[in-house]
Every structure is written in C-alpha cells, then in structure tokens.
Amino acid sequence: MEGSQAAAGALWHTERPLRVVLALQPDCPKPECFETLSAMELAEQITLLDHVVFRSIPYEEFLGQGWMKVDKNERTPYIMKTSQHFNDMSNLVASQIMSYADVPSRASAIEKWVAVADICRCLHNYNGVLEITSALNRSAIYRLKKTWAKVSKQTKALMDKLQKTVSSEGRFKNLREMLKNCNPPAVPYLGMYLTDLAFIEEGTPNFTEEGLVNFSKMRMISHIIREIRQFQQTSYRIEHQQKVTHYLLDKSLIIDEDTLYELSLKIEPRLPA
Numbered sequence: 001m002e003g004s005q006a007a008a009g010a011l012w013h014t015e016r017p018l019r020v021v022l023a024l025q026p027d028c029p030k031p032e033c034f035e036t037l038s039a040m041e042l043a044e045q046i047t048l049l050d051h052v053v054f055r056s057i058p059y060e061e062f063l064g065q066g067w068m069k070v071d072k073n074e075r076t077p078y079i080m081k082t083s084q085h086f087n088d089m090s091n092l093v094a095s096q097i098m099s100y101a102d103v104p105s106r107a108s109a110i111e112k113w114v115a116v117a118d119i120c121r122c123l124h125n126y127n128g129v130l131e132i133t134s135a136l137n138r139s140a141i142y143r144l145k146k147t148w149a150k151v152s153k154q155t156k157a158l159m160d161k162l163q164k165t166v167s168s169e170g171r172f173k174n175l176r177e178m179l180k181n182c183n184p185p186a187v188p189y190l191g192m193y194l195t196d197l198a199f200i201e202e203g204t205p206n207f208t209e210e211g212l213v214n215f216s217k218m219r220m221i222s223h224i225i226r227e228i229r230q231f232q233q234t235s236y237r238i239e240h241q242q243k244v245t246h247y248l249l250d251k252s253l254i255i256d257e258d259t260l261y262e263l264s265l266k267i268e269p270r271l272p273a
Contacts, residue, residue, distance in 0.1 A: 032243045034096050039112055043119035045244040046089065046128045048236055050187045053085045054127065055232040057190075062225050065201050067194060082190055086131055092248065093135035095255040098263050106267075107150035110136065114155050117162050123236070124186035126175055130166045133159065140257075140264040147268075171195075184234035196224050 057078040061067070066075030073080050093113055100106045113132050120128035135141070136159065148156075165174050172192045179188055204217040247253075255263070 032247050034109070034112075034247070037244055037247065039115040039119055041241060041244050042248070043116045043123065043125075043128070044238045045241055045248060046116070046131070047120060047123045047125040047187065048238045048240060049085070049245060049248060050089075050125055050127045050131075051185065051236055053082050054187050054190065055235075057082060057228075057232070059225050059229060062193070062197055062228065063221070065198055068198065079190070079194070086127065086190075088251070088254065089128075089131040089248070090135040091254045092250075093132050094138050094141055094260060095253055097135075097141055098255060098260055098267075099253075101267075103146050103150055106144065106147045110141075110147070110151050111155045114159050114162070118158055121162060121165060124178075124182045124184075126166055126178065127187040127189050129162050130189050133163050133166060137163075138260070140260040143264060144268050168192075179231075184231055185236045186231050186234075188228075188231055193224055193228055197221065200224075 061076040061079050064075075066072060067079045067083075069075055097106055097109045097113070100109060113136065117129045117132040120126075120132070141147075165178060166172075166189060167174060172189070175189065175192060179186065200217060200220050204214065204220070206214055206217065208214050
C-alpha cells in the first residue's frame, strides 16, 4: 500500500500543472484548520507545494536578470510565482499566529510552527524552513514579549538552530554546506541562487579585453543553473493531501502587514518611554 501511495504522490508532483496546484479547487473537501492538522502533515504538504513551484521554473528565466527588470512578470513569470508563493506561505504562518487572542494559544502556535520548520529541515526543504522562520521574525510577532515568554526553551533553541542553518551570513555558508551534503529531493532557497547570478552578471563582463566571448562567465552561470536543475529534477515521494493544501493555499486566512502590526499593538501595547 505504501508503495502505491508514494507512486501516486510522485505522479501528482510530476504531472499536476502549476496553475492547478496553486488554485483552490471548487470541489475541494472542507478545508482543515491549523488545530486539526499535525506538524508532519503541514511540513510534508508545504514541502510538496514548495517543490512543485520551484521545479516549474524553466532554466531560461535564470538568464539575463529578468527578475530585476521592470517587465519581470512577463520575462520571468515562474520566478515571480515562486517569490509570491514564498511570501504567501510566510504570511499565512504570521497571520495564523496572530489570529489568537490569548497568550497561551499564540505561544502554542509558535511551538507548532517551529516543529513544522524542523520537519521541513529533515525533508531538506530549506525554503520551507526560511518561510516559517522569516514569519516568526516579523516585527509584529517578534515584539510580543509575553507570548515569547511562554514559548519553551527547547523551542527557542531549536529556532536558533534553524535560523543559523538558513542564515544569509557568509553568502548562505551554512545552507550551501547542507545542500552540498544532502541527497535530493531537496528545495533550496531560490533567493540564494538569484543573488549568485546577479553577482556574476554585474561583476563579470560578457567579453574579454581582447573582445572575445567570456566563456569563464558562461561556465559560472551554467554551473549555478546545473545545480538548480539537479534539485528540480528529483521528486518527493509524498502523497498529496488535498485537505491540507486547501488550508495552506487559502488566501482568505492571510492578514496584511499593516493590520498584523496593528493587531500586535492591541495585543501588547508599547510600553511608555
């Protein structure tokens, strides 16, 4: 039975078009809520979604820094969809935590999301780790001292460990090390590669002083694209659970940034100077 489930998950992952995956289907079952889903279910489906989105990017979009141009949505639509998906997932995490009126519930939600992030790490979904840790570092959540006081020491220590893994320090030194030592499937953080490509494009001329094509630059770019392709091509053997992805993709659950901060100030007003 397990083998057939894995095969079904792999098939869904490989063949389901991106537009279908990222659209909430009208025939979806009633969506689950955060409380009824386990950390494992959330982590696996976040990983599945993240990989579907990541693998949809054609290699042509990595050439010429199209994602930094005015017409980026036309030039690099799949890179932009990947970036939007990252923001949506991060916003969902932040919104879900802030939806609780009482301190214990918010602290409990933070602990569960950190557990989800740790399972994402075990699944080599470093993009998912960053989606969650970046949400927890939002000013609206980070400033809630009373809430964080209720979060266990173990969870805080685990969060520190996860943040160090995906930190941008030293050009994502720790993340690069993890990716180098892991076997696919994996979901790297796309922003790391886009930064690399921009650095090469801007810092290296297309032609040598002799007027010849700079093949060294071409090799550096192709090396990065080859690494991206390696992670795009190996699918996860995770069974798709529509009830979970329905919850994860429900835009109605997302609270905008300004409202999040207003909620944060209501929950814990600023202390007088």
